[in-house]
Amino acid sequence: MGLLRARAGFAAGEARPDLPEKTADPHDIHAAIILFGSPGSGKGTQAKLLGQCLAGPHISTGDMLREHISAGDEIGKEAQRLTKAGKLVPDEMVNALVKQRLAAADCEPGVILDGYPRTVNQAKVLLGLMESDGFKPSVLHLVVDYEKIVARLSGRRQCPVCGTLYSLTTSPPKVAGICDRDGAALVTREDDREEVIRERLHEYDVQTVPILNFFKESGVPLFEVNAGDATPDQVKRRVWERLMEAGVLPATAGSR
Ligand code: AMP
16 A cells, blocks of 8 residues: 655655654645547546546546537637537647646646647646646556457447447347337448548547657656456556556545
């Protein structure tokens, strides 16, 4: 179990024999976990589970922008125009949103960042914010075998009438191509076509690799965790065991 020493007035990490050891407290750690994962890696689910472990918020810039879009404010109008066209919103806009969000009191135990940074410029700004706000950044990359993602997603079929999803491998309909519930002919959703999936995975690599390289070169700890072949709960266990061993998550995290 990871123990931290109380260290008022002493250099960081230096033990004080006159003070009792105290159990790692989330507030001492002030972790910022920067989450990356390709489409189909279960990133959204893991972000929520990790938020529970850390007792800090899951900050998704996509969700923040959608809130502004629903509110119909100036940021929302600009974000709607760009996201509809499949474009990223300007760096300055998301940087300002994240800066403001990180200053909120609920971020004290730590944060999970999801969907941010999306550019190297955003990554640079984020590292500056981490330094000024005293967060300890780490990168968590959920790694999955792309061929398995393609096989899983392209094997999905949906009923156009009731919306039920089937998997040709794990939960096929009783009669091939026909919905069990209402007898409608099943379809492949546009997003589940193999070419579309491969294109999205390729785009993910093009966008993400330079950012991961930037973090590596900047000395930010990077954790790659295999997120394939396992249930969300098993992946969560793998993730928090790795992060706890490395002292990124508090030792109490697993009990949540
Ligand atoms: P997401 O839910 O993360 O896929 O985000 C939805 C959309 O919001 C994206 O397609 C982008 O247009 C925009 N967006 C979200 N996060 C960012 C970011 N960090 N930088 C620029 N645009 C973003």
